[in-house]
Amino acid sequence: MAQENGYKAGFTSKLQKAYSEIQKLRLQPARELLNAERKTQPDNAFVPYLDNYADLHYLLISEDKNAYKQLSRLEEERLDKMAKLPDNSPYKRFLQAEIRMHWAFAKLKFGNEISGSWEIIKAYKLLEENQKKFPKFLPTLKSLGLLHVLIGSIPENYTWITRMLGLKGSIQTGIQELRKVAEEEPVFRQEAELIDLLLHAYTLHLSPAQLARMRQLPEEQPDNLLYHFFATTIFLKENKGEEAAGFLAKAPSGSAYIPFPFLDYLRGEIKLQRGDYENAQESYLLFQRKYSGFNYIKDSNLKLFMCFWLDNKDQEATRFINKINAGGSTIVEADQSAQRFAEDFLAGKIxxxxxxxxxxxxxxxxxxxxxxxxxxxxxxxxxxxxxxxxxxxxxxxxxxxxxxxxxxxxxxxxxxxxxxxxxxxxxxxxxxxxxxxxxxxxxxxxxxxxxxxxxxxxxxxxxxxxxxxxxxxxxxxxxxx
CATH class of the missing domain: 1.25.40.10 (Tetratricopeptide repeat domain)
Structure with a gap:
């Protein structure tokens, strides 16, 4: 059936360019490249795969609920296209798994934890099967390595669930797999290296050499907004506010890039840490004006409260405590913490x-x-x-x-x-x-x-x-x- 439909998986130079543009958060030029390639190669599976990849980046950054509802309807259609690939193609299960993983991250971001978790399980099974069928096909290891690390770091009291579902995790194995891709697979090298660095930054422990590498990435690609964003967040996490401010100041901008209001939130964070309360307020307020998402609403109101409260302007601070209770979600830890602070403060516990x-x-x-x-x-x-x-x-x-x-x-x-x-x-x-x-x-x-x-x-x-x-x-x- 796959061969009758003539479906193929060819990562052409133009599509690789689109893939690179997506990773830089230059979604407009990426979509133009994809649309041009769609006309000449309507049966190339990499086109809907990259459509999906671009949609993931848009949804994670914009947190646009309407777009999420509309775009999520395309998942099955894109999976059906991947299913048309021949069974003897190593890209068939790999691209199916990639699309499921994209939607897993999107669903988890939008609070659909059960559906997102099932996507991860299905992706894992596809990748595991692909690895058995095509052991020399390195792209499989990019995503399988990520899942091996994530599953391997699940707390012990939850491991019975992964065992019951047949999910096996190993941090060492996962990191080795990611590094093998970064060293030997040129097309997916950049993504594999970034995943490795992010896993160490947020789940494991960054070494001085990895921190040095994170410094290099934005210098190597000054037009890569994603690199500047992650360098900023990682150096903030590593308690290096001035370095983070440097990456943020050099972040590229323009109509080719996706709007990214969260960068104003990060500017507010750096100024708050410096004790520059008045300028921090401006950044947080700018973030709130530009932003139409649902995460960090409570947290940014908490930070606005702090800008006044720590500056001994208690009366002005009070209205932001009331705003914490009034809106925003509690999906991320920062918003959960803000909600608890507001409840404790209003109860006189602080x-x-x-x-x-x-x-x-x-x-x-x-x-x-x-x-x-x-x-x-x-x-x-x-x-x-x-x-x-x-x-x-x-x-x-x-x-x-x-x-x-x-x-x-x-x-x-x-x-x-x-x-x-x-x-x-x-x-x-x-x-x-x-x-x-x-x-x-x-x-x-x-x-x-x-x-x-x-x-x-x-x-x-x-x-x-x-x-x-x-x-x-x-x-x-x-x-x-």
């Missing part, structure tokens, strides 16, 4: 003394460590009344010492955090245990490291449960546990 802790937190997040230490040196544990505040005081001190390279000075504060967190603030206890695990890992004390990672996972309900458990599980896997 005292003015918390301003010190938030100022120190934001300064630390941006890598302004001297400023953060100066803030914290003005107070002691006894300056705070509640157990959560005392716990956070010790955690903040520990983080500043750790980020300043004074590892041994951070340890007692992390241990004190662990002790106090049993009475309250389990999130800080879990975070402290995770960091102590990393410290012991760096010191080659595998037994102690494993103990701390297990302790991190033992904390029950808290706002960072999923991300901390994933990181701890990934670290335990690397330790052979």
């Amino acid at each position: 005292s003015p003394s918390n301003k010190i802790l938030y100022k120190a937190r934001y300064a630390t997040d941006g890598g302004y460590l001297l400023q953060a230490m100066k803030i914290m040196d003005a107070v002691s544990e006894n300056s705070f009344r509640s157990w959560p505040e005392k716990t956070e005081f010790n955690y903040r001190k520990a983080r500043i010492f750790q980020k300043s390279g004074k590892i041994n000075q951070s340890i007692p504060y992390y241990e004190r955090t662990l002790t106090l967190s049993r009475k309250a603030a389990p999130g800080f206890g879990a975070s402290a245990a995770l960091q102590l695990g990393y410290i012991c890992m760096d010191k080659k004390d595998k037994v102690k490291a494993a103990g701390y990672f297990k302790t991190a996972m033992s904390f029950k309900k808290h706002e960072y449960k999923n991300s901390i458990d994933n990181k701890a599980r990934a670290a335990l896997t690397l330790l052979g546990e």
Whole structure:
């Protein structure tokens, strides 16, 4: 049937150019290339595959609910086109799996977790089958490697689900597969390398060499907006606010690129961390004016609250607390955290003394460590009344010492955090245990490291449960546990 329809999979030079343009977030020129190729090659499976790839990038960035409803109807149609490829083509199952993975990420982004999870399971089965049928076909490993890492970092109390569904994960195997593609498969090299770096940044642990590589990518492709975006977010995550600001300042713009209001949110984050409250407000408000999505609404209102509250303009701050309750979703952790803060603040559970802790937190997040230490040196544990505040005081001190390279000075504060967190603030206890695990890992004390990672996972309900458990599980896997 496939051969009767004459369907084929040819990644022509023009289509490879479109693929590259999508990865740069230059969606308009990418679609022009795709439309031109569609006219001359209507039966080429790579055209609907790249249509789908472009749609994924648009949906993840725009969070356009109407477009999501309309575009999601095209999934089955595109899968049907992939099904027309001959059974002896290694691209048949690979492209079917790619389309399912694209929609898995889109559905998870839009809060359709069950449907998104089933897409991942179906994609995994297709990739596994393709790997058995065509073991030398390297593109399979790009996506299979990603899934192997994600499945391998699932917390232990959920692994029974993956076993029941026949999903096998291994962080080491997944990383090896991604690197094999990056080294030996020129077409998918860029995507495989970026996936590898992002997995280390957000699930595993970035090495100095990987951080250096992340610095190089935007320099190698100054017209690549996606590289500038990820460099900004990764360096923010690594507490290097000034470097992040540099990548953001050089980010390309223009009509060829997809509108990206989230970049204004990131500008606000950097200014808030610097303590530049007035300019931070402007960036967050600009983000809200341009943005029509649903994530980070609550969080940006929290940050606007902070811009006034930390500047001792409490009356102006109040209206943004009320806005947190009024709109936005709670899909991402940042919005969940904002919602909890608003509820606690309105219930009178957050005292003015918390301003010190938030100022120190934001300064630390941006890598302004001297400023953060100066803030914290003005107070002691006894300056705070509640157990959560005392716990956070010790955690903040520990983080500043750790980020300043004074590892041994951070340890007692992390241990004190662990002790106090049993009475309250389990999130800080879990975070402290995770960091102590990393410290012991760096010191080659595998037994102690494993103990701390297990302790991190033992904390029950808290706002960072999923991300901390994933990181701890990934670290335990690397330790052979």
